[in-house]
Amino acid sequence: MFNRRNFLKTLGLSGVGLTGFGWSTANGSDLLVPNSQLTYKPIRVRGKVSSPEGALADVVVSDGRNVVASQKDGTYELISTSDREFVFVSLPSGYQIPKLDNGSANYFHRLDPRKDEQQVHFKLEPTLQSDENHHFMVLADTQIQNEYEAEQLLTVAAVDVKQTVDRISDPNMFGIGCGDLVFDKLELFKDYNQSVLTTGVPFFQVIGNHDMDLNVRTDQHSGQTFKSLFGPTYYSFNRGEIHYVVLDDVFYLGADKKYIGYIDEEQLSWLERDLAYVEKGKTVVVSLHIPTYTGAVTRYPDRDTLGGTVSNRQHLYKLLEDYQTHIMSGHTHFNDNMVMGDKLFEHCHGTVCGAWWSGPICYDGTPNGYGVYKAEGSSLSWQYKSTGEDIDCQMRVGRSHPEFAGEINVNVWNWDPSWEVYWMEDGIRKGLLDRRTTLDPLSVDLHLGPELPSRRKWVEPQLNDHMFFFTPQDAASSIEIVAKDRFGREYKEKLV
Numbered sequence: 001m002f003n004r005r006n007f008l009k010t011l012g013l014s015g016v017g018l019t020g021f022g023w024s025t026a027n028g029s030d031l032l033v034p035n036s037q038l039t040y041k042p043i044r045v046r047g048k049v050s051s052p053e054g055a056l057a058d059v060v061v062s063d064g065r066n067v068v069a070s071q072k073d074g075t076y077e078l079i080s081t082s083d084r085e086f087v088f089v090s091l092p093s094g095y096q097i098p099k100l101d102n103g104s105a106n107y108f109h110r111l112d113p114r115k116d117e118q119q120v121h122f123k124l125e126p127t128l129q130s131d132e133n134h135h136f137m138v139l140a141d142t143q144i145q146n147e148y149e150a151e152q153l154l155t156v157a158a159v160d161v162k163q164t165v166d167r168i169s170d171p172n173m174f175g176i177g178c179g180d181l182v183f184d185k186l187e188l189f190k191d192y193n194q195s196v197l198t199t200g201v202p203f204f205q206v207i208g209n210h211d212m213d214l215n216v217r218t219d220q221h222s223g224q225t226f227k228s229l230f231g232p233t234y235y236s237f238n239r240g241e242i243h244y245v246v247l248d249d250v251f252y253l254g255a256d257k258k259y260i261g262y263i264d265e266e267q268l269s270w271l272e273r274d275l276a277y278v279e280k281g282k283t284v285v286v287s288l289h290i291p292t293y294t295g296a297v298t299r300y301p302d303r304d305t306l307g308g309t310v311s312n313r314q315h316l317y318k319l320l321e322d323y324q325t326h327i328m329s330g331h332t333h334f335n336d337n338m339v340m341g342d343k344l345f346e347h348c349h350g351t352v353c354g355a356w357w358s359g360p361i362c363y364d365g366t367p368n369g370y371g372v373y374k375a376e377g378s379s380l381s382w383q384y385k386s387t388g389e390d391i392d393c394q395m396r397v398g399r400s401h402p403e404f405a406g407e408i409n410v411n412v413w414n415w416d417p418s419w420e421v422y423w424m425e426d427g428i429r430k431g432l433l434d435r436r437t438t439l440d441p442l443s444v445d446l447h448l449g450p451e452l453p454s455r456r457k458w459v460e461p462q463l464n465d466h467m468f469f470f471t472p473q474d475a476a477s478s479i480e481i482v483a484k485d486r487f488g489r490e491y492k493e494k495l496v
Contacts, residue, residue, distance in 0.1 A: 040081050040082040040083045040113075041081065041082050041116065042079055042080070042081055042082075042116070043079070043080045043081060043082055043084070043111065043113070043115065043116055043117070043118060044077070044078075044079055044080075044116065044117050044118070045063065045077065045078050045079075045080050045087055045111070045118050045119075045120055046075070046076070046077045046117075046118075046119050046120075047061070047075070047076055047077075047087075047119055047120040047121045047122065048070070048073075048074045048075050048076070048121050048122075049061065049070040049074045049076065049089060049121075049122045049124070050074045050121070050122075050123055050124070051095065051123070051124045051125065051126060052125070052126075053126070054074070055070075055072070055073050055074030055075075056070060056074050056092065056124065057069075057070055057071060057072045057073075057074060058070060058277075059074075059076075059089060059090070059092050059122070060089070060090035060236070060274065060277050061076045061078065061087060061088070061089050061090070061122070062078075062087070062088060062090070062235075062270065062273075062274065063078060063080040063084040063086065063087050063088075063111070064084060064085075064086065064088075064232060064234065064235075064266070064270055065080070065081075065084060065266065065269075065270060066078045066079065066080065066273075067270065067273035067274055067276070067277070069277060080111065082111075082113035082114075083113075084111055085110060085111060085227065085232070086108045086109065086110055086111060086227075086231060086232045087108065087109050087111060087120045088107050088108035088109070088231065088232055088235050089107050089108075089122045089124075090107075090235070090236045090237055090238060090274070090277075091105075091107050091124070091237040091238060092124070092238055093131055093132075093238045093239055093240055093241070094126060094127055094130070094131060095124040095125060095126055095127060096124070096125045096126070096127050096128075097174055097202040097237075098124075098125075098202075099202045100230075102193035102196065102197070102229060102230075103193055103196035103197040103199070103202065103203060104177075104193070104196060104202065104203050104204070104205050104229070104230050104231075105174070105202045105203065105204045105205075105237070106231075107122075107231070107235065107237060108231040108232055108235070127171070127172055128171050129171060129172070130240075131172040131239050131240045132240040132241065132376075132377060133172075133240065133374070133375060133376050133377070134170060134172035134173065134174075134239050134240055134374075134375050135168050135170045135172070135173045135372065135373060135374050135375070136173060136174050136175065136176060136239075136373050136375070137161065137164065137165075137173070137174075137175045137176070137201075137370055137371065137372055137373070137385075138175075138176045138178050138287070138328050138330075138347070138349055138370060138371040138373065139161070139175060139176070139177055139178060139203075139352050139370045140178040140179065140180070140329070140330025140331070140349040140350070140351050140352065140370070140371075141178070141179070141180040141208070141330045141331065141333065141351035141352060141353050142157070142177070142180070142181050142182075142192060142195070142351075142352045142353055143180045143181070143182065143183045143208075143210060143351070143352075143353045143356065143357075144181075144182050144183060144185070144188050144191060144192065144353070144357075145182070145183035145184065145185050145188070145356075145357075146185070148357070149183075149353070149357045150188055150191035150192075152353075152357055153191065153192070153195045153352070153353075154191065154194060154195045154198065156387065156388070157195070157352050157353075157368070157387055158195035158196075158198045158199060159198075160385070160387045160388060161175075161199050161370065162198055162199050162200065164372060164385055164391075165199055165200055165201055167391075168372075172239065172240075173201050174201050174202050174203065174204065174239070175196070175199060175201055175202070175203040175204070176203065176204050176205075176206065176246075176287050176328060177192075177196070177203050177204070177205045177206060178206050178208075178287055178288075178289060178328055178329065178330040178349065179206040179207060179208025179209075179211065179250070179288075179289025179290075179330055179331065180208035180209065180210045180211060180289065180330065180331065181205065181208065181210075181211055182210060182211060183210045183356075184210050184214070184257070186211070186213070186225045189225070189229055193229070204237070204244070204246055204287070205226075205230040205246075206246055206247075206248075206287050206288060206289050207223055207226045207233045207248050207250060207289065208250060208289040208330070208331065209250045209252075209257070209259045209289065209290070209307075209331070211223075211225075211226050212226070212250065212252055212259075213225050213226075214252075214256070214257060216252070216254070217254055218252070218254055219251050219252040219253075219254070219264075222250075222252040223248065233246075233248035234246055234247050234248050234267050234270065234271075236274050239375065240375055240377065241282065241283065241375075241377050241378040242282070242283045242284070242285055242375055242378060242380075243275075243278045243282055243283070243284045243285070243323075244284075244285045244286075244287070245271065245274070245284060245285070245286045245287070246286075246287045246288070247263055247267055247271070247286060247287070247288040247316075248263075248267065248288070248289075249261050249262065249263050249288040249289060249290050249292075249310050250289055250290060251264065259307060260306040260307055260311060261290035261291075261292075261306065261307060261308065261309050261310040261311060262310060262311050262312055263288075263310060263312060263313075263315070263316055268315060268316065268319065271316075271319055272319055275319060275320075275323075278323070280322040280323065281322065281323065281324070282323055282324070282378060283323065283324045283325075283326070283375075283378040283379075283380065284320060284323040284324070284325050284326075285325075285326045285327075285328065285380075286316075286320070286325060286326070286327045286328065287327075287328040287329075288310075288327070288328070288329055289329065289330055289331050290307070290308065290309065290310060290329065290331045291308070291309060291310070291327070291329035291330075291331060291332060291336070291338075291346060291348040292309060292310040292313040292316060292317075292327055292329070292346060293309050293310070293313060293338055293340070293346060294308065294309060294332060294334075294336045294338060294346075294348050295336050295338065295464075295465045296308060296332065296334070296336070296462075296463075297309065299437055299462075299463040299464075299465070300463070308331070308332065317340075317344065320343075320344070321343070323343070324343055324378070325343060325344050325345070326345050326346075326347065326380055327344070327345070327346040327347065328347050328349070328371070329346060329347070329348045329349065330348070330349050330351060331348075332348055333350070333351050333353075333354070333355060333356070333362045333363055333364075334348070334350065334362050334363065334364035334366060334462055334464060335348065335349060335350040335362065335364060335366040335384065335413045335414060335464075335466070336348040336464075336465070337414065337415065337416035339416055339417055339418075347371060347382070349370065349371050349384075350362045350364075350366035350367065350368070350369055350370075350384065350413060351368065352368060352369065352370055352387070353368065354366075354367070354368035355446075355447060355453065355456060355459045356455070356456045356459065357455065357456075358446075358447075358453035358454075358455040358456040358459055359446050359447075359453055359455075360387075360388075361440070361442060361443060361446065362443075363443050363447055363459055363460065363461055363462045364413070364440055364443065364461075364462050364463075364464035364466075365396065365411045365413065365439075365440025365441075365442055365443045365461075365464065365467075366384070366411075366413040366464075367386035367387065367389065367393070367396075367413070368386070368387045369384055369385050369386040369387050369389075370384075370385055370387075371383075371384055371385070372384075372385045372391070381487050382414075383414070383485075383489075384413060384414040392491055393491075394412065394413070394414060394483060394485070394491040395410050395411060395412045395413070395421075395481065395483050395491060395493055396410070396411045396440075396442065396493075397409070397410050397481055397493045397494075397495055398410075398411075398441050398442070399495075400441060401438070401441045401469075402439070402441060402444055403438055403439070404436075404438070404469055406471065407469045407470065407471050408423075408469065408470055408471070408472065408479075408481075408495060409441060409467060409468070409469055410433060410467070410468040410469070410470075410481050410483075410493075411440050411442075411464075411466060411467055411468075412466050412468060412483050413464075413466055414466075414485070415435075415465075415466040415483075416486060418485070418486035419483060419484065419485050419486060420432065420483070420484045421433045421435075421468050421481070421482070421483045421484075422481075422482055423470050423472070423479060423480065423481050423482070424479065424480045424481075424482060425472060425473060425474055425477040425478070425479055426474075426477045426478050427478070430470075430473065431470070433468035433469060433470045433481070434468065434469045434470065435465070435466070435467065435468050436467055436468075436469060437463055437464070437465050437467070438463060438464075438467050439461045439462070439463060439464075439467075440461065440464060440467065443461035443462070444461050447459050447460055447461045448460065448461055472495075478494070479494065479495040480492055480493070480494050480495070481493050481494075481495065
């Protein structure tokens with residue numbers, strides 16, 4: 001036992017009552033949730049990080065507030081408190097990602113708030129080959145609400161993901177479930193887990209606004225079911241030369257389904273400590289559910305953005321300013337790539353469920369799908385993978401548009417400012433296509449009207465920034481549209 005009074009003095013809290021924290025069992029379950037009538041206490045956590053080769057030094061361990069690194073002999077120690085739920089390891093590069101029985105990554109241990117002294121050890125296995133080069137997938141908004149949607153996820157989307165896994169054949173591949181894994185029906189987490197298991201790769205999970213326990217009194221309690229299945233809602237890990245961070249940016253307001261995009265002080269403070277162990281200039285990949293920022297802010301200037309972007313994003317950007325940062329998000333059911341300076345790139349992904357499992361596309365015309373990323377050292381490259389289509393399916397060409405009659409329209413859904421989109425007539429290159437902010441014509445056909453789509457009548461087509469237009473010089477010629485991405489890959493579609 002250690003001296004609690006001396007510990008409180010080190011925190012500067014010896015003169016104040018530590019009520020307002022503590023733990024009790026909720027509703028007869030085995031979930032431990034804070035109880036304001038109890039008093040929290042310090043907990044000393046000791047442990048060792050090791051592999052079959054022996055002790056592992058400089059591995060970061062945290063309880064979500066304190067962040068320490070293992071010593072030369074692999075040991076670590078931190079003083080936690082009984083309001084902390086987990087101790088977790090920031091998995092180091094070169095070591096495998098352990099999996100839970102549900103297929104998600106296993107990098108944490110649950111603390112027992114009743115014990116003053118606890119031992120938590122992390123035993124890691126080396127990767128079968130170097131993870132300096134590796135792949136990962138980002139699946140945003142699987143968002144299943146009923147048996148039909150769970151079946152679609154398992155028999156259509158997850159099958160496509162497994163085919164991608166098999167095609168790439170990378171033993172270091174992993175997935176990121178970028179939030180809204182279910183649609184308020186938390187009992188369907190079991191179906192989501194089944195789909196993850198079929199992919200054969202470990203998944204790191206992000207909490208979304210539809211993954212929360214509702215009707216709890218504060219945001220602090222909104223993640224209990226999620227955490228009982230997947231562990232902490234914010235954490236970090238490493239693969240190759242890249243540092244990965246997962247954050248919880250859905251702040252529940254304690255009434256109905258109301259929330260805002262906001263990263264609380266606890267997480268920002270933890271992230272600051274976590275990044276202190278990351279060399280400046282490295283690539284950092286941050287995954288969260290609500291995008292920090294999207295083009296919808298300018299496309300719909302009169303809309304309230306509190307639930308659609310992170311209101312205190314500038315403070316997150318400040319913490320990340322010394323790194324090459326890629327932010328992975330979902331939530332919006334459209335595809336947006338936001339290039340913010342030369343160090344920050346946000347990928348807001350089209351969704352696995354499209355427009356809430358109502359058809360083949362999101363409401364901006366992006367096909368149902370997910371992001372596929374390749375890391376080579378500290379560099380990332382990526383493509384959007386449309387469910388049921390070849391990886392090179394990167395645009396859709398149409399002859400009619402409700403706003404621009406007589407022009408050929410092209411939706412290049414994963415476009416960013418480094419792409420080049422042009423057309424060819426009879427093998428001769430013509431000009432660049434004209435990019436406009438407008439609706440996707442297929443989305444208009446499938447979603448516009450009070451009875452469309454039949455499964456989700458509230459879905460409406462949404463403006464996007466990746467529609468392109470041109471008028472052929474000779475309508476009788478053979479016409480081909482070419483889109484070249486920032487990595488020099490060319491995608492071609494013939495006008496038929």
